[in-house]
Amino acid sequence: MAENILEINNLTVTYGQFKIITEVSFKVKPKEIVCIAGESGCGKSTLIKAVLGLKQLGAQIEEGSVILDGRDITRLGVEERRQILGTEIGYVPQNTRGSFNNIRSYEVQYKETMLAHGLPFVKADAIDVFKKLNFPDADTILEYQPWEMSGGMNQRMAIGLAVLQKPKLMLADEATSVLDVTSQKEVIEELSKLRDELGWSILFITHNLGVASHIADKLGVMYAGRMVEYGAIRKVLDHPIHPYTRALLAAIPGKDRKLPQGLEGRPPLDGAEWTGCNFVPRCRFACEACKTKKYQLIEVEPDHFASCSEGME
Numbered sequence: 001m002a003e004n005i006l007e008i009n010n011l012t013v014t015y016g017q018f019k020i021i022t023e024v025s026f027k028v029k030p031k032e033i034v035c036i037a038g039e040s041g042c043g044k045s046t047l048i049k050a051v052l053g054l055k056q057l058g059a060q061i062e063e064g065s066v067i068l069d070g071r072d073i074t075r076l077g078v079e080e081r082r083q084i085l086g087t088e089i090g091y092v093p094q095n096t097r098g099s100f101n102n103i104r105s106y107e108v109q110y111k112e113t114m115l116a117h118g119l120p121f122v123k124a125d126a127i128d129v130f131k132k133l134n135f136p137d138a139d140t141i142l143e144y145q146p147w148e149m150s151g152g153m154n155q156r157m158a159i160g161l162a163v164l165q166k167p168k169l170m171l172a173d174e175a176t177s178v179l180d181v182t183s184q185k186e187v188i189e190e191l192s193k194l195r196d197e198l199g200w201s202i203l204f205i206t207h208n209l210g211v212a213s214h215i216a217d218k219l220g221v222m223y224a225g226r227m228v229e230y231g232a233i234r235k236v237l238d239h240p241i242h243p244y245t246r247a248l249l250a251a252i253p254g255k256d257r258k259l260p261q262g263l264e265g266r267p268p269l270d271g272a273e274w275t276g277c278n279f280v281p282r283c284r285f286a287c288e289a290c291k292t293k294k295y296q297l298i299e300v301e302p303d304h305f306a307s308c309s310e311g312m313e
């Protein structure tokens with residue numbers, strides 16, 4: 001196994017001519033859970049789509065590379081990509097409503113997906129996964145059809161399917177946000193425990209810093225298409241450096257509310273296109289020089305990077 005399960009190097013991603021994320025770099029080590037947080041529209045799902053590399057998702061890598069367990073997967077062909085999805089990379093999308101056919105049993109659909117990835121389907125293993133994830137009706141749930149289930153339960157079934165495939169890397173895009181608070185906590189705790197058992201890594205996208213604080217080893221904060229802070233979770237949450245991260249955390253009593261409370265304005269939609277710092281319109285430390293300041297993530301202390309430390313004491 002390589003030193004890093006995932007390496008994102010200097011990634012710039014577009015939809016058609018629109019640049020959505022730019023110069024994003026970070027690494028996920030074996031067994032590590034990395035959370036990426038940021039306001040709606042900052043490019044979190046786009047980042048996941050770029051790693052998945054499925055043409056139909058529309059996200060196009062313009063520059064940079066994606067390295068999975070030492071292998072460059074930036075420009076794989078359709079067949080090679082199909083082989084790694086499901087076996088090496090598991091994916092739970094932001095909304096799983098379209099992931100299953102509504103009128104066929106989960107069992108049939110689990111079996112088909114496993115076989116499509118060249119994996120055996122063993123019903124007892126699936127039930128074992130459901131039990132580990134504390135699903136209600138673990139013994140019988142495969143017999144149901146999605147239309148009979150709530151959105152939350154359907155989401156859990158998508159998580160169960162990804163877990164069953166035992167990928168090296170799980171990409172979870174707001175995978176638990178449609179669950180009620182209790183179920184969300186349960187699933188997150190179990191995913192975290194399974195990480196130790198299965199030895200996998202998880203890239204977990206969330207709006208919720210409370211969730212990140214609970215599950216993550218590392219936290220990345222994205223703003224308008226750029227990673228503005230990245231590091232060990234306790235360092236980022238306890239000693240935030242970037243003015244954006246500091247504003248977010250200062251405005252979230254108990255650090256468990258959704259982003260962003262109390263921060264005026266909205267991120268620019270074309271933030272990834274800006275030459276200078278794209279936080280200028282909302283930053284209380286902004287000055288003329290910020291408008292042309294070149295973006296760069298700097299290691300401020302071991303395991304803690306930020307693109308600006310203005311206003312730090």
Ligand SMILES: Nc1ncnc2c1ncn2[C@@H]1O[C@H](COP(=O)(O)OP(=O)(O)OP(=O)(O)O)[C@@H](O)[C@H]1O
Pocket residue numbers: 015018020038039040041042043044045046047057058094207269
């Ligand atoms: N298929 C697409 N074609 C064109 N633009 C898109 C497409 N998908 C997303 N976008 C745009 O890209 C930007 C980033 O979207 P993305 O879904 O990555 O954000 P996000 O951080 O995941 O937001 P959220 O928290 O709401 O899920 C948004 O401005 C969005 O409108």
Ligand code: SF4
Pocket residue numbers: 243244277278279280283284285286287290293308309310
């Ligand atoms: S570069 Fe300027 S505007 Fe951007 S975060 Fe730093 S101080 Fe604020």
Ligand SMILES: [Mg+2]
Pocket residue numbers: 044045046094173
């Ligand atoms: Mg999203």
